[in-house]
Amino acid sequence: MMGRKESLRLTPSQTVGPYLSLGLLREDWSKLVPPGHPQAIRIEGTLYDGAGEPVTDGLVEIWQAAPSGRYDHPADGREELPLEEGFHGFGRSGTEEEGRFSFVTLKPGPVPGPGGTTQAPHVMVAVFARGLLKHLITRIYFEDEEEANGQDPVLRSIGDERVRSTLIARKEAGSLYRFDIRLQGEGQTAFFKLSA
């Protein structure tokens, strides 16, 4: 092999703008499993801006592992862990109804973390909106996974309990979790920068 080829520079990000639903919400991709699925959970939340007003022109996308902890992706080679028939782990919800988004999905399993650690069950989240020149990244953890959350390398890296708690979905009813996203201000959600 010759020396490393000079890498291409990335195409810059731009906002989705106020009309994203035209291109990105043509179909309902918010139900990752049918609502009648025996293991289905529902995650609901509202997207708020820095004035505490609901953001009605946003988009929330999720990406997650199957209940076994395996991702439906070729980079996850752990074939001994089962995938779920018809479940791929990607979802998308608009926030046009008073800032509310929701997903019907399965609870993900634990996933390997850095240095032999185990990450607690979590959902990767990307937030898009007018006024966001690039999307924001956060994570949904689950309140009823207290022990796994206590061992999670990402949650443990956050010293401030108030910040950490913004990443935990609250269990409301049997299979319903609430996860609000605050872009700015009091109680702002913790957002991440992916390390290179």
Add this chain to the structure above:
Amino acid sequence: MQQHGPAQEQQREILVPQEDDLEQPPYLYPGYVGTRLRAPKEPLIILPKTLSDITGPVYGHRKPGELDNDLTRQHGGEPQGQKIIVHGRVLDGDGRPVRNTLVEIWQANAAGRYRHKVDQHPAPIDPNFSGAGRTLTDDDGYYRFITIKPGAYPWQNHYNAWRPAHIHFSLFGRAFRSRLVTQMYFPGDPLFFQDPIFNSVRDEKARGRMISSFDLEATIPEEALGFRFDIVLEGRDATPFERPHA
């Protein structure tokens, strides 16, 4: 408060939201008024690279329909305006094609009006133009759309503010970390100088990467002008993840 071991302490790296990467827009760009109440003010938390972000939705999308990449044939009649071909390749940072990835676009019509209930610009709706398309890249990372050149349109950001003509692009790439939403602009647009969204990318060369180039070879005689727009996504290769030692 939770106890932290030394390994955890090392990971507690933070980044101020006013990032210094001039090739990407910052979250807070006051010239674009919409960022003021939506940009986070707390520091971003560095997320270590794990399976959770080197994977991403590559399956699970239904294959786009036959005419989904031709925005001029989604209705009974032909839309108004200049017919154009927009095409290019989706590549990773090493210049390798990103295959079989979903590309979604949306745009205003030739008069600068979106077919969206929130758009109050009094330019006419075109009954023959919805302004949305999607396609999958082929084995060379290549995609192609047939559409109409979108018009510029006014917005309320500042006095006499006009958006340069643009097409919104959404791409997934191979992983969660390669997700990109951007806008494609047209060469020589006189409105660039006053547009805070375009200029939020402070590096001039990086701004240039959002501008398509006129492409005579892709131009169809007597029918449509060609524009080339190549897109580079994060994510260097798809080397399988090493087995965890856990």
